[in-house]
Amino acid sequence: MAEGSNGPLQDRVAIVTGASRGIGRAIALHLASLGAKVVINYTSNSAQADTVSSQINGDSLVPRAITVRADISDPAQVKSLFDATESAFDSPVDILVNSAGVLDSKYPTVSNTTIEDFDNTFNVNTRGAFLCCKEAANRIKRGRGGRIICMTSSSVASLKTGYGAYAASKAAVETMVKILAKELKGSGITANCVAPGPVATDMFFSGKTEEMVNAAVEVCPLGRLGETRMWLRWLGSWLAMLGNGLMDRSFVLMGDMCE
């Protein structure tokens, strides 16, 4: 990926959590193509994370991507993630995209959800988002047009059965981020959530029968699953507006993206 130099995000520093796979991976590659220096965060798949950073760095002598293993539900590891970023690029962080997330692939009703699965869902999706947002809000420099973005889910609004803990964990993030955006008023840093509909990734397919996949496609306005690249045109152009003072309130973008 040689392109990226002189892009609209030239030398901006971005952390993308959960960037070894799926939506986070696509976002990391796109931010790099716009010129950003990118941290590829993951929790277990080091080989896939390395592939993403190699794709960005190519043969370049000065790497524009590094991988950092960190479980976002652990405060010490989130702190280390930000420390490693600042030290690798000798710069404060400008952009946080918190894409790391988990979904209980048994799709249990609330009455069948185990305490362990509930806790795991909230630990990663909600506590993890809180820890990353907290660290970003304390570290992103004021007046540089920083961006904080959390991936939530259209399930917050669609209220599908089998998604009780997951949708609740994302609803909590949406509420928190709206308040964070108000608290950041005047700092030039925006805080927002993006809530995709079904996107064809490991998370979407995990534990689903063909019937469940077809049922999900059936209710998509586009009549098919979303693709990771569909989010990029929008997200990329929006992030490219860093520092221009636009979009200084929190919002939740829902569902399918039109092409």
Ligand SMILES: NC(=O)c1ccc[n+]([C@@H]2O[C@H](COP(=O)([O-])OP(=O)(O)OC[C@H]3O[C@@H](n4cnc5c(N)ncnc54)[C@H](OP(=O)(O)O)[C@@H]3O)[C@@H](O)[C@H]2O)c1
């Ligand atoms: N796909 C969809 O249909 C859909 C719809 C709406 C919202 N979303 C949301 O979009 C985001 C991305 O989803 P996706 O479909 O791309 O998921 P995915 O393909 O399952 O990828 C999940 C990513 O999160 C990382 N991760 C998981 N737990 C982590 C932890 N504790 N700390 C750090 N990283 C962790 C994984 O790292 P490893 O590779 O190391 O395991 C992986 O990179 C999630 O927040 C999800 O809830 C997805």
